[in-house]
Ligand SMILES: Cc1cc2nc3c(=O)[nH]c(=O)nc-3n(C[C@H](O)[C@H](O)[C@H](O)COP(=O)(O)OP(=O)(O)OC[C@H]3O[C@@H](n4cnc5c(N)ncnc54)[C@H](O)[C@@H]3O)c2cc1C
């Protein structure tokens with residue numbers, strides 16, 4: 001055999017660069033399911049199921065195209081880890097080289113290199129053309145910059161790819177309509193929302209669901225509502241439905257949250273993108289075209305495109321630039337255990353119950369729920385970033401380390417000391433009250449810092465500012481945050497510290 005072409009679980013595109021030039025007379029494709037990839041973090045059952053189902057569908061698609069595929073299924077013999085299984089496959093096939101597209105995860109890249117090294121099989125890695133910005137291009141852009149700012153990267157990407165541009169200038173005369181993307185739903189709530197399409201499990205997915213229920217009964221999350229796109233056809237339908245029905249209002253309500261409203265106007269395309277069932281270029285083009293045809297306002301198209309062309313590419317660039325150190329980042333030296341309710345949703349804080357509850361039901365929460373509810377709480381409560389990272393990597397159907405870790409360590413927890421955010425994303429209950437109706441159904445009061453009905457977010461927010469006052473007030477980027485803390489009396493500070501201690505002891509026990 002000339003090439004054994006390894007296709008990883010998040011590389012499910014017919015345009016996978018490792019497949020280019022395949023010669024079926026002397027090459028074979030290899031795909032591997034491994035228990036270790038589901039247990040490396042305590043994965044949500046829907047996360048395991050979406051990967052396995054999408055992989056099995058993709059293998060079937062390749063076979064239909066006439067490609068020879070060796071598929072090692074979860075129940076097959078040969079050890080639990082990807083490394084053991086790959087090692088056996090190499091021993092059996094004896095290829096002249098192992099060929100693959102750049103793995104998306106630092107750990108997996110290292111594991112594969114180690115196996116090849118031990119087996120004496122040369123490894124050939126092709127750049128991942130799924131992304132619009134290569135790792136090298138990002139490193140070149142970042143070189144010499146003291147601080148990395150997504151906004152400047154995004155402008156560069158708009159120019160370079162001619163997206164929403166007119167004669168070298170941004171459409172609408174502005175790069176960014178972020179200020180128009182922050183409306184809550186108002187007192188009446190979101191009203192009738194267009195429901196995203198559900199992709200009823202077919203035979204392959206039903207088999208996978210049964211397998212996951214059988215093999216991973218202790219794992220968190222439910223499979224009852226599983227209806228995610230697992231093929232390219234499903235993913236294209238999901239994209240088209242989003243562009244027609246939800247993109248028009250996506251911009252305005254991007255940050256809004258409401259009880260029993262898990263999806264809002266969001267696209268739910270992250271998993272399909274991360275599995276590579278969709279190409280980001282086609283997603284961006286569809287949104288731009290909808291605006292050019294007058295079907296959606298510019299602030300919606302721009303707000304959405306910014307997420308894909310800006311944030312998604314930027315986050316991936318940062319991941320490869322800062323790994324493996326990012327895994328250990330812990331700017332504040334936080335060491336609290338992750339409270340148990342992160343895995344169960346069983347907490348008296350209504351906002352956390354809602355955000356975690358829908359996460360366990362669907363394997364999904366939108367960006368502001370991740371950043372300003374579960375992430376904000378983890379930062380304010382001083383939970384160890386590594387444990388928070390392992391939770392985020394486990395519980396979402398879109399969770400892949402390159403996307404998850406910079407968002408968790410960099411954006412939500414400020415664990416990398418503000419490498420790409422100007423200040424920590426922290427907020428008290430007042431913000432949550434403004435952006436949602438969660439506080440209405442809660443036993444706490446977002447306005448109270450101390451006392452029996454004090455909102456844990458509010459208490460911990462003031463406690464956090466009090467604790468870090470010296471660091472924040474000494475830095476012009478964060479000095480504004482501590483202005484109100486400076487006005488607190490010594491007695492008020494003492495009461496806040498005591499209330500925070502009580503909260504951490506009672507509701508944050510592991
Ligand atoms: C702590 C934390 C952990 C996260 N973990 C992941 C993860 O593991 N995988 C993941 O894909 N996203 C992650 N995100 C980013 C973001 O929350 C999700 O991409 C988004 O919620 C997915 O839902 P959606 O497809 O409906 O997104 P939409 O709101 O419809 O946004 C459109 C698309 O933009 C991209 N996008 C938006 N924001 C980001 C971002 N900050 N970083 C990267 N891509 C972005 C996604 O591909 C998304 O599908 C995380 C964010 C936080 C704060």
Ligand code: SF4
Nearest residue numbers: 349351429439442455
């Ligand atoms: S009062 Fe506090 S804990 Fe309760 S929902 Fe509001 S922000 Fe969350």
